[in-house]
Amino acid sequence: MIGQILQVMNDWIEHFGLLSEGWRAAILIFLTAMVTGVIAYIASHIIAMLERKFADTRNLWDDALLHAARRPLVAFIWLHGVYWAAEVANHFSDAEIFQGNGILLQIGFIWVIVWALLGMIKEVEKNLTSPIKMAKPMDYTTVNAISKLLRAAIIITAVLTVLQTLGFSISGVLAFGGVGGIAVGFAAKDLLANFFGGFIIHLDRPFKVGDWIRSPDRDIEGTVEHIGWRLTTIRTFDKRPLYVPNATFTTIAVENPSRMSNRRIYENIGIRYADVHSMRRIVDDVRAMLEQHDEIDTDQTLIVNFLKFNASTLDIMVYTFTKTTQWVKYHGIKEDVLLKISDIIESHGAEVAFPTHTVHLPDGVRVSSSEAVEEAPEQSLVPAADSKGRKVPVRPGRDTRAGDEGESAGEGE
Structure with missing residues (x-):
């Protein structure tokens, strides 16, 4: 229909002979782009108005659908506008670049569908894990794992469809993938081990994002920040990120104190x-x-x-x-x-004890205060005087007889 309208406008301008062929092509391309922009603007505002209207309802999925479809729908309108502009250019030109307009339109349509589906998965993931929108939110780790699998399935399907559109044989591609997969499996066994390790984490759920985990087998302890298909990111208590390959968790014991x-x-x-x-x-x-x-x-x-x-x-x-x-x-x-x-x-008049030692001495070595006073002269350290009047220290503990002179005299002093 649009092609017929453009043809009528071109015939009408050509009938009056007002412009050359180049100018007619430029005017038609400009009109096509302008009409496309107006339609895209109106469609975007209509969807935004519907989003505001449905935001007041209790149904969460209509909001998710509209939010996921708004930008892909605008892109779909512009895709058709570009296609018709290319058709106008192809009508006035024999360039080979415009011969693949139909294939590009199909590829663009696949891209828009994939964009809308990925956006819808993202919105559903947000709704299912939000404690504000759901009375019983689902586990983020499980929902995230399922959404990743769905995204991978959609992207792989889109790539195979695009290859089929471009003329490649899907059966040949799959056969090549089967043969090459064996070589890739041997060359990237560690990568595959981490991938399946991440799959086991998502399946068994020994921990989830936000849990505090530690391992008695390895020096691993901290809060889980992200569980990827190859690595799990753990934030240690000194705020350093720790990246652990997922295959590690299949061979070690993991303790989850967050679930105590x-x-x-x-x-x-x-x-x-x-x-x-x-x-x-x-x-x-x-x-x-x-x-x-x-x-x-x-x-x-x-x-x-x-x-x-x-x-x-x-x-x-x-x-x-x-x-x-x-x-x-x-x-x-x-x-x-x-x-x-x-x-x-x-x-209760008691006290908290601390380490002490009690030394018990035999009765024979106990010295009373009176005996200490009587024996004190014998143990005195009072210095004695030499022949020149200088004081010299006296060593205690030496036995002397009564009437002896020398050191005994000094001790007597």
């Missing part, structure tokens, strides 16, 4: 041996305090017992679980529990 139900408080608290008579009351009060604590989960194991006679302390074991799993809040609760235990110990 509670956090544990496990402490051994020692009191002095002198406070053994208060042990039973301290243990009972600590147990009662934990049972009444608002942040302690009493449905989990709760143990408060006199544990053992240690080298310098009487140890009390405190074993319980908090309700929260948040790291910062957990430490605040633990601090409160330990301070309350300290208050209970002090309330």
Whole structure:
């Protein structure tokens, strides 16, 4: 229909002989582009108006469809406009470049369809994982894996369709891919191992984006930021990115602390041996305090017992679980529990013990204060005077007889 309109306009301009053939072609191409732009502008505004209208409804999928289709529809209109402009140019010119207008239109149509489908998958992924739009949002890792598979399937199908449109035999391409796939498999076995490792992660879901994971087999610990088909990005606690090949997770043990139900408080608290008579009351009060604590989960194991006679302390074991799993809040609760235990110990006149040593001496070597005074002259370090009047130190511990002179005299002084 548009071709007939352009032909009528060209015949009308040519009938009056107003312009040359080149000018007629330029005018028709300009009119085609202008009409295409007007139609694309009107279509874009209509879809934008429908988006605003349907945004107030409870249905999420009409918004996703309109948002995914708006730009591909505008591109589809411009694609047809360019096609008809090329047809006008082909009518006035015998250049071979314009002979493939039909094939380019088909390829462009495939591209627009693929664009719209990829946009629709993206919108559906956003809706399914949004806690605002969905009452029970789906797991992001699972939805992301499915969307990646759908995107890959759409792109592969589009590429094969384009090859068929260009005249290539799809059966030959598939046969070449089967033979070449064996060589590629041997050359890129590590790449394929990472690909299937990523597939296993998406299938088994040992962790997802946002989880805190660590491995006892490797020095891997941090928060998962992205799970790709080859690498998994982990942000360590010192804020450095760690890129781990997916094949690694098929051979190591992975711990996921993010899925813990509670956090544990496990402490051994020692009191002095002198406070053994208060042990039973301290243990009972600590147990009662934990049972009444608002942040302690009493449905989990709760143990408060006199544990053992240690080298310098009487140890009390405190074993319980908090309700929260948040790291910062957990430490605040633990601090409160330990301070309350300290208050209970002090309330019974007891003290928290620290390592000490007691030295026991035989009775024969004990020296009373009176004997120390009597024997002090013999151990005196008072310096003696030499023949010139200079003072010299005297070494203690040397036996002397009564009436001896020399060092004994000096000690006497």
